[in-house]
Every structure is written in structure tokens, then in C-alpha cells.
Amino acid sequence: MDAVLRTIGDSTPQTSLDQQSTQRPTREEAEAAARTLVMWTGDDIEREGLVETPKRMVKAFEDLFSGYREDPREHLERTFEEVGGYDDIVLLRDIAFTSFCEHHVLPFTGKAHIAYYPDGKVVGLSKLARVVDIYAKRLQTQENMTAQVIDTITEVLAPKGVALMIEAEHMCMAMRGIQKTGVSTITNRFTGVFKDPAEQARFMTLVRA
Structure with a gap:
């Protein structure tokens, strides 16, 4: 271990x-x-x-x-260039996941929201969810999982920008210790064009719509 x-x-x-x-x-x-x-x-x-x-x-x-036992990069290698010149935001909301805290081996469950601006190619939508799932099925911290997911998408797809929000409830906080239920932990990370506050605001608006 x-x-x-x-x-x-x-x-x-x-x-x-x-x-x-x-x-x-x-x-x-x-x-x-x-x-x-x-x-x-x-x-x-x-x-x-x-x-x-x-x-x-x-x-x-x-x-x-x-x-x-899986390499998440393999799921992003096949892309499609026949997108009719589409170059606007692609957003996947509410990707449900369950992971396990590496400190207490207790679950944390939540949703991931991923957006990217394609640069001439797109990837199958299920593949982005697969990347989340692969990293979730490891002993994790939410912060590290956030970094791993967005870094992998950025490295393999090389889009104009990626935005990621993960929100989750941690059982290590709800079931033990302070025992507070219903508390959401939110982590964000932005690359490329999403460094622009206006693009971050657009992303947040679409996620919450």
C-alpha cells in the first residue's frame, strides 16, 4: 500500500x-x-x-x-476533426463520481464539470467522463484529482483552454471527526483562454444554469 x-x-x-x-x-x-x-x-x-x-x-x-490499472491518456488519443469549424465552448456538466480519501479510505462523492475550447479537433464526450472516472478510482485528495484531470486533458488534447470544477461531499468529514453532513467542497482550475475572468464567469454561469 x-x-x-x-x-x-x-x-x-x-x-x-x-x-x-x-x-x-x-x-x-x-x-x-x-x-x-x-x-x-x-x-x-x-x-x-x-x-x-x-x-x-x-x-x-x-x-x-x-x-x-488504466492510463487515462489512452482514452483521449482518438479525436475528430470534422466539426464544421466549431470553435466555441464544449461543456460536460454533472459527471458523477465516487472516490476514496487517501487519508482515511472513506468515500467522497460528487460531480465534475469540464469545459474546453477545441483547437481544430474534439474528443468523444464519454472519454472526458472516463478520465474523471479513472482518476476517481484511486486513493485521492480532491485537490490532486482536480489537477490530474485537467493536466491530462490539456496535455493530450492541447485545446485553447480547459476549465474544471469539482464539487464533492467527503465522508471523512461527515462520518467521523466533526461529523458535519451536507458540506460541499469545491475545487476549480483553469488553463489557456479560461484564465480570462470573463471566460471563467461564462463557465460558471453555464455550470449553474
């Missing part, structure tokens, strides 16, 4: 856990660790409802953190 955490702050794509570290635990070791955690709660790991839980936990982790 330490090897995984060390890569989170790096925007370089991670393609697989096996490539990150030769010390990746086996499935059996992961299940044993899950078993230990369940026992640590004070429950009886041998009772009917829990005996298969370690296996289920590991299987769930495979899905919840599948983003480590």
Missing part, C-alpha cells in the same frame, strides 16, 4: 500496481489483512455473515481502485 500512496501525488499515469512495485501483496495476503481488520472491530470472523467478507472486500477493492 505504501507504494500506491507514493504515486498519488504524481500526475504520471499509473498503468498497473504490478509495475509500481514488485512488493505488491498477493490476493491471499490481502484477504488475510482484511480478515485482521474485521477481527479488529471486535466481531467474530467465523460467524456466517462474515466468513466470506475478506474475499468480498478484496474483490470490491479491485473495482473501487481499478483506476490504477
Whole structure:
């Protein structure tokens, strides 16, 4: 797990856990660790409802953190140039996601809003949502996820500008500690033409419309 955490702050794509570290635990070791955690709660790991839980936990982790096994850049490589000269804003609102806080491994859920000005080419709309999903399915902070998503889109598509807003509720704040529910955390980042305050205002207006 330490090897995984060390890569989170790096925007370089991670393609697989096996490539990150030769010390990746086996499935059996992961299940044993899950078993230990369940026992640590004070429950009886041998009772009917829990005996298969370690296996289920590991299987769930495979899905919840599948983003480590994908390179988001690959999803942006195919573009389309037959856009009829369209050069105005392209906006995707309300891209739902669930990620996990790297500090407490508790979920945070929310929506991402992405806009870009194409420079002669566009990408399939689902591919932008895929980029969000891949980065969300890693241990994250919202700030880092914001940077990773926009940096990847900027690097691969090379548009005239990108705008990104992510708003989410963090269970590490709602379920533990201060235990305040319904609190939204908002992060933004702008590149290129979106450095212009007028373009930022237009983006915000379209997101909130």
C-alpha cells in the first residue's frame, strides 16, 4: 500500500500496481489483512455473515481502485476533426463520481464539470467522463484529482483552454471527526483562454444554469 500512496501525488499515469512495485501483496495476503481488520472491530470472523467478507472486500477493492490499472491518456488519443469549424465552448456538466480519501479510505462523492475550447479537433464526450472516472478510482485528495484531470486533458488534447470544477461531499468529514453532513467542497482550475475572468464567469454561469 505504501507504494500506491507514493504515486498519488504524481500526475504520471499509473498503468498497473504490478509495475509500481514488485512488493505488491498477493490476493491471499490481502484477504488475510482484511480478515485482521474485521477481527479488529471486535466481531467474530467465523460467524456466517462474515466468513466470506475478506474475499468480498478484496474483490470490491479491485473495482473501487481499478483506476490504477488504466492510463487515462489512452482514452483521449482518438479525436475528430470534422466539426464544421466549431470553435466555441464544449461543456460536460454533472459527471458523477465516487472516490476514496487517501487519508482515511472513506468515500467522497460528487460531480465534475469540464469545459474546453477545441483547437481544430474534439474528443468523444464519454472519454472526458472516463478520465474523471479513472482518476476517481484511486486513493485521492480532491485537490490532486482536480489537477490530474485537467493536466491530462490539456496535455493530450492541447485545446485553447480547459476549465474544471469539482464539487464533492467527503465522508471523512461527515462520518467521523466533526461529523458535519451536507458540506460541499469545491475545487476549480483553469488553463489557456479560461484564465480570462470573463471566460471563467461564462463557465460558471453555464455550470449553474
